[in-house]
Amino acid sequence: MAIFSQEIYKVVTIGLNALELSQASGKTPRNPVSEAHYLSAWVTKSLKQQSFDRSVVKTLMMWQQQGRSMGKNAQLKLNFECLAETFSGVVNAEGEEKHITHTTLQGFYAALEHDDWLITKEFEVNRKVTHFTDGQASLVVCSNQLQNAFDEQGELVKPLSLYVRGNIQPFIDLAFASGLLLFKVTDYKSKVKYHGEFVIYPANNGEHLPELPTRNL
Structure with missing residues (x-):
């Protein structure tokens, strides 16, 4: 099984990149409602296609439920951005995790x-x-x-x-x-x-x- 933190970092990075590509191509408008809809659908698709390791499935299901019940108030994009920034802040220049001493x-x-x-x-x-x-x-x-x-x-x-x-x-x-x-x-x-x-x-x-x-x- 993959390491959870590494896999969830991959999830949010790929999700944000996919959103940016969709917006750059004009398929997804740059507004909170459209972004929330896109990421909610992207999470659901990732679950159906089993795109990521099972270690993150519970988290993806939580985000799926939040997206469905709360819409833009689930703040999936903000959550993804904050997680990406947080994980990137505890790795070295080569993207490797720093040892805690x-x-x-x-x-x-x-x-x-x-x-x-x-x-x-x-x-x-x-x-x-x-x-x-x-x-x-x-x-x-x-x-x-x-x-x-x-x-x-x-x-x-x-x-x-x-x-x-x-x-x-x-x-x-x-x-x-x-x-x-x-x-x-x-x-x-x-x-x-x-x-x-x-x-x-x-x-x-x-x-x-x-x-x-x-x-x-």
Whole structure:
């Protein structure tokens, strides 16, 4: 089976290119309604023809349903563009995924601390725990999981949970600026009371759609 993140990047890139070609040929007008109709039909066609690996079928079906029920309000083009920009932001000049290392994570910690986040990574999170922060934005990482997530060369080789309490969008943006994509497990309830849970994966190869950073237009 193909890697989900690589395959979904291929999906949105091909979809946007197909839309652009259709518009350039005059077949699809450049307006939100026509673009939504085109991409919705393109997703349905891709499913029927099994154009992509089965790892992305559930996501394509979700987009198909959104396109049918919401029309232009599904914002498929915008979603495709944001995903394409997000994935392109975590690969190197050759289009290869960047490895996540201890250095990557340390840079992320430094950016968070600069924005007055409290970072706790000295304790195990192996059961439901309470972490008091007096209202300060908080990141908790299980010490045992952190130790086992990296190999001897300092490269992330296992998924790592980040327990988060605070303004999530700036957290996502700082992670992205540090070369990390975040994959949401829960907004609020997790092993750490009042903290949501997000996961970072080796080489940012998550198993579903990542959280999207703020778009710079």
